[in-house]
Amino acid sequence: MGEVTLLSCSNVRKQLPDFLDGAVDVNTAQQMRWHFGRCNDCRMIVRSAMDTFRQFFPEKRAVNSLHKTHAA
Numbered sequence: 199m200g201e202v203t204l205l206s207c208s209n210v211r212k213q214l215p216d217f218l219d220g221a222v223d224v225n226t227a228q229q230m231r232w233h234f235g236r237c238n239d240c241r242m243i244v245r246s247a248m249d250t251f252r253q254f255f256p257e258k259r260a261v262n263s264l265h266k267t268h269a270a
């Protein structure tokens with residue numbers, strides 16, 4: 199891993215829909231997970247957003263876990 203540009207809370211929240219949709223790139227997703235692991239506010243937001251996402255798009259694969267990395 200090289201230098202990581204840390205995301206601010208506002209950046210994380212702005213990209214949250216894309217994150218849930220799996221539309222962010224791997225590095226961004228990783229940085230967001232890192233942020234969620236350290237920021238209670240954003241973690242609460244992403245948890246409730248995930249619940250909402252699953253309700254509206256049950257057929258879509260949401261990002262299930264903040265902790266597991268997806269093994270290819």
Ligand SMILES: [Zn+2]
Nearest residue numbers: 207237239240
């Ligand atoms: Zn935050």
